Amino acid sequence: MAERSNPIMELTAGLVCDRGLNPKRPVNQDSYLLLPEYGLFGVFDGVGGQRAGEVASQTAAETIQETVTHSTLPSAQDLIRSALQFANRDIVELAESEPSYKTMATTAALLFVRNGDAVVAHVGDSRVYRIRDGRAIRETIDHTENGDLVRSGAMTARQADDSADNHMINRALGAGPTVEAEIKAIRLNGGERLLLCTDGIYRHLEDDEIAKIVSNNAEPQAAADELKQVVCERGAEDNLTALVIQVGETVRTAASSKRRSRAVDTMPANKRIQVDITRAESRDSAGGGDEVRPRKRIWLYILGALVLISGSFYAGLRASDLAARKKLSAEDAANPIKPARRLLEQGQALAAEAALKRVVENDPKNSEGFYWMGRAQLQQGQFEAAARSFEASINLKADFPDAYAQAAAAYSADGKRDKAELMLRRYSDAVQKRLPSPTQ
Incomplete structure (x- = not known):
């Protein structure tokens, strides 16, 4: 039986996640997902006071990881939609069982790559930017009152940013029994970069500044580090998380094999990795038997x-x-x-x-x-x-x-x-x- 050719996309990732400089925010309530082996990236901004926000963001990250790495749903969009619903359920159950977690919730911004497709999803005001040709293009619109005005055409994104009002989020994981996430497919182009970030980053930076920093640094980790540096120079009033992902210039093919992808370091260190974007549930071409399990x-x-x-x-x-x-x-x-x-x-x-x-x-x-x-x-x-x-x-x-x-x-x-x-x-x-x- 002839071996199948599977698309392999080369990505490089850089990460910063920090509690910031605000003494009133001693706990970092942000979390992140950096799982290039599964084409899964995400940032989360927990809310709820004390440790509750931290628990909410961690719960979301864990549940989404567990769902994506073990599901056999063929549709990337359906898989991410299910993962977000499961995360919402877990946070709600925790909040109902522990009084100190009663008001906890979290935002989410995700990038998922599989089957040659890329999916962007978000809930709340964490963002996904596409950086191309020196411009920062927003792939998400905040779930705030101002964001709703942007969707309706009554306000531009710049006007929403400049407005001092209506920045409170109106959607979040854990805010209700179900969650309405925005999910869409996008096309990845070689040479461009994507930025996933919490509001602790973009509250201190204009879009053109983000584009300049992310574009001008040779390596994604250097770009992430500079984003943090500039934000800290401007006060870093909130927890901050930035995940910079570079799409390789070329997309090549490789024969399907039992080794589906390579585990990588998820700490904020510069890493060249190969992401197998074939179906996580596809069977090994040589054996055609048991399902390939992501857990090894x-x-x-x-x-x-x-x-x-x-x-x-x-x-x-x-x-x-x-x-x-x-x-x-x-x-x-x-x-x-x-x-x-x-x-x-x-x-x-x-x-x-x-x-x-x-x-x-x-x-x-x-x-x-x-x-x-x-x-x-x-x-x-x-x-x-x-x-x-x-x-x-x-x-x-x-x-x-x-x-x-x-x-x-x-x-x-x-x-x-x-x-x-x-x-x-x-x-x-x-x-x-x-x-x-x-x-x-």
Whole structure:
């Protein structure tokens, strides 16, 4: 049977996600999705006060990821529509079960690429821009009263931005039993860039400034970094998230195989990746048998004989565990690593990673925070990011034997054998000295 040719689109992504400079906003309630293996990108801006907004945005990100990576719906638009409805349901259920989450909700802005198609979806005022020929073209219109006037033709987008009134969102995930998202198909063109961002970015920047920054930087990560820099120079009054995606100049074909795509680092580091935009549910052309499952077990071999360390590692997340998030109490807030570890133990690696990023943002010398963030990244298959986190933990406190072992696993899985061997030797030395472990 002849092998099928599948389109492969080359993308490069850059990310910043930060709580900003406003002392009245000590918690970063933004979340994001950066899953190029599945052609899925998203930003979320949680609302609701205290930790509720953070929980809402994380819940949306997790539920959408879980839906997209495990669904067999053939239509990209139908899949995203379902994912948003499921996310809305999960947030509503959490809000109904926990009084402190009563008013929580979140925006969402998504880009999904599959079957050669690209889909843009949004709820609320997080935006998707297309940057082309030095111009920033809005692919979304805010779900606000002003945005409704723009849709009707009664107001231009510029007039809406300049207006001091009516910026309150009138649609959000978690705001009601159902949600009306705007979803549309777009055509991706080689050489252009897309920007997904929360309002913490565009409230401080004009569209032409966004276009200039995103266009003038050679790499998407540099563009994302400059967006953050300029916003911070102007006060950074809100949490801010920007995801810059560059579409490759060429779209080529590759023979279908069992290896459908390559797992990539989802930390904000510049990464060239290949996104398989064939159907996630299509069957392997050689075998034609069982459905290809996106979740893969990752067996790590170091020196040909390293066994799995501290449990199994696998790419992707388990289904969202609502009960676990209900336990994130005020008592846990005093020890933020504790609830993050609990999320990790229950398979919610994405939520754990997001929580631990905030820990180390607020306390850059927290060795334990870096260690557990590395564990969360390793569980998701983010090998390079995990290695960096373990190295940071070791640099802050060298007497963590487990950090050396986990770093060895991460380096081995990332193909860096020399560094893996070095970490194993350090692990052996640490064990012989009977030094304490962060897990004890």
